[in-house]
Amino acid sequence: MSVVRTRFAPSPTGFLHIGGARTALFSWLHARKHGGPFVLRIEDTDRERSTQASVNAILEGMTWLGLDYDEGPFYQTERFDRYREVIQSLLEQGKAYRCYCTREELEALREEQMRLGIKPRYDGRYRDHDGPPREGVEPVIRFRNPLDGNVVFDDQIRGRIAISNTELDDLIIARSDGTPTYNFTVVVDDIDMNISHVIRGDDHINNTPRQINIFRALGHEPPVFGHVPMILGDDGKRLSKRHGAMSVMDYHDLGFLPEAVLNYLVRLGWSYGDQEVFSVDEMIEKFDISDVNKAASTFNTEKLLWLNHQYIMTGDPQHVARYLSPHMGRAGIDPSDGPTLTDLVVGLRERARTLVEMAEKSRCFYQEFDQYDEKAASKNFKPEAKPVLESLHTALSAVSPWSGETLHQAVQDTAEALDLKLGKVAQPLRVAAVGGPISPSIDVTLELLGRERTLARIQRAIHWIEQRQASASDS
RNA sequence: GCUCCCUUCGUCUAGCGGUCAGGACGCGGCCCUCUCAAGGCUGAAACACGGGUUCAAUUCCCGUAGGGAGCGCCA
Numbered sequence: 275m276s277v278v279r280t281r282f283a284p285s286p287t288g289f290l291h292i293g294g295a296r297t298a299l300f301s302w303l304h305a306r307k308h309g310g311p312f313v314l315r316i317e318d319t320d321r322e323r324s325t326q327a328s329v330n331a332i333l334e335g336m337t338w339l340g341l342d343y344d345e346g347p348f349y350q351t352e353r354f355d356r357y358r359e360v361i362q363s364l365l366e367q368g369k370a371y372r373c374y375c376t377r378e379e380l381e382a383l384r385e386e387q388m389r390l391g392i393k394p395r396y397d398g399r400y401r402d403h404d405g406p407p408r409e410g411v412e413p414v415i416r417f418r419n420p421l422d423g424n425v426v427f428d429d430q431i432r433g434r435i436a437i438s439n440t441e442l443d444d445l446i447i448a449r450s451d452g453t454p455t456y457n458f459t460v461v462v463d464d465i466d467m468n469i470s471h472v473i474r475g476d477d478h479i480n481n482t483p484r485q486i487n488i489f490r491a492l493g494h495e496p497p498v499f500g501h502v503p504m505i506l507g508d509d510g511k512r513l514s515k516r517h518g519a520m521s522v523m524d525y526h527d528l529g530f531l532p533e534a535v536l537n538y539l540v541r542l543g544w545s546y547g548d549q550e551v552f553s554v555d556e557m558i559e560k561f562d563i564s565d566v567n568k569a570a571s572t573f574n575t576e577k578l579l580w581l582n583h584q585y586i587m588t589g590d591p592q593h594v595a596r597y598l599s600p601h602m603g604r605a606g607i608d609p610s611d612g613p614t615l616t617d618l619v620v621g622l623r624e625r626a627r628t629l630v631e632m633a634e635k636s637r638c639f640y641q642e643f644d645q646y647d648e649k650a651a652s653k654n655f656k657p658e659a660k661p662v663l664e665s666l667h668t669a670l671s672a673v674s675p676w677s678g679e680t681l682h683q684a685v686q687d688t689a690e691a692l693d694l695k696l697g698k699v700a701q702p703l704r705v706a707a708v709g710g711p712i713s714p715s716i717d718v719t720l721e722l723l724g725r726e727r728t729l730a731r732i733q734r735a736i737h738w739i740e741q742r743q744a745s746a747s748d749s
Numbered sequence: 750g751c752u753c754c755c756u757u758c759g760u761c762u763a764g765c766g767g768u769c770a771g772g773a774c775g776c777g778g779c780c781c782u783c784u785c786a787a788g789g790c791u792g793a794a795a796c797a798c799g800g801g802u803u804c805a806a807u808u809c810c811c812g813u814a815g816g817g818a819g820c821g822c823c824a
Binding site for chain 2: 283284285287317318319320322323324377380384387388389390391392393394395414432435437438441443445446448449450451453455456457459460475476477478479480481483501503504506512538541542543544545547548549550567568569570571572573574576577578579580581583587623624625626650685689695696697698699700701703704705710711712713714715716717
């Protein structure tokens with residue numbers, strides 16, 4: 275009856291990128307599925323590179339995605355006393371020792387080993403040192419790794435992984451300034467925070483055996499591990515902060531809905547039969563860490579766009595409208611000067627894959643356009659279009675109420691009265707209404723535009739045709 | 750160089766010894782149609798290679814090739 279507790283442990287050295295977000299998602303889903311807590315821990319022991327701004331950026335990204343945590347955030351820099359205490363006890367038990375090698379000596383050793391074609395590692399020269407401290411060298415503390423035997427663990431995603439202790443060297447657990455290092459703090463924290471399942475990127479697979487040895491030295495059985503594959507960029511290289519990875523907040527800026535990003539991310543490496551679309555509740559219900567794929571996958575923006583479009587089309591219009599709102603602002607559009615955002619979403623959702631696209635396509639409903647699309651105007655505003663537009667103006671002036679049905683009827687009646695196909699009437703009307711050849715169906719377009727704007731724009735088109743005729747006869 | 754990990758359409762994936770190798774994105778065609786979309790139907794498109802094991806391998810084992818990661822007083 276072991277309780278499931280998972281954690282996400284980013285180091286605050288930049289924004290939350292898409293790969294980290296997926297790791298967090300998998301870890302979060304595993305906790306949520308089993309009803310256990312999800313812990314957030316900030317691994318900031320590298321004081322040089324850690325910043326509060328990064329912490330904020332990570333929190334912001336998680337909040338936007340809806341990945342809420344139950345405990346934390348815990349900061350490793352606030353736990354230094356605890357680490358010191360554990361190191362001291364390891365030292366006393368002989369499970370760790372002081373090493374007086376200088377960086378230069380280590381560097382020389384590494385070079386020599388590389389030259390000989392063997393795996394560079396510490397040779398244990400101070401492992402059994404029992405003489406006096408070496409003068410002038412602040413020692414580091416190394417973990418006394420077992421010399422023989424294998425470390426074996428059953429990864430929830432990879433299956434059984436075994437590595438010989440002869441491959442492992444005595445890693446440094448405390449720097450010469452006394453601060454602890456990553457492989458050590460992780461273990462202490464996972465023990466203290468009672469983590470049952472460590473779900474992290476597979477770039478940590480190689481660290482796992484050494485961490486397992488530390489767990490045992492500390493008298494604890496290690497948690498269950500699950501190493502999720504990484505996400506590759508279009509070039510097949512691993513996505514990282516310094517290599518093509520985008521911040522999750524970039525996707526916000528690009529007009530994606532968080533549920534679409536989450537859905538895309540969960541399907542990258544995980545699947546449930548042929549299902550493509552998952553609500554968060556469905557993910558929690560159906561997700562199983564052992565179903566995660568082993569192979570790395572490539573990020574595909576086209577599919578994300580498709581998913582985003584699905585969510586825009588099928589989501590609650592009010593919900594979509596809320597997320598659309600900031601993008602209207604960015605596009606310099608005042609939403610109070612035209613249709614409601616909810617009506618706009620319903621009208622445009624089939625033809626906008628992102629909220630940015632939607633905002634852009636909505637502009638003509640709120641602002642006047644400068645000029646007509648050239649091709650569309652020359653094709654649809656020929657002299658014979660003038661009487662059509664005039665008839666439309668008359669017919670639409672009488673429409674009441676101004677609704678999709680009545681507008682559709684009016685346009686259709688006009689076409690019949692003029693003995694023209696609907697296209698011959700609707701298309702000039704469309705260009706008059708929005709300035710170009712593309713828009714939602716004509717009734718929806720006019721409804722969004724409103725009576726006043728519609729009639730004014732028909733007049734504007736009629737004038738345009740008259741002027742053009744006039745200048746044609748002048749010359 | 751050494752160690753570990755990975756390998757099904759272009760991409761994401763289903764498959765868990767016997768399938769016409771399925772779905773999705775994207776791409777092509779057709780239908781619908783007032784434009785553009787959306788939607789429907791449809792087409793092209795994959796088991797990296799070589800050995801085994803087996804009556805039978807995409808599936809199990811071993812190599813090879815390719816890719817990724819690690820080998821820090823970074824995390």
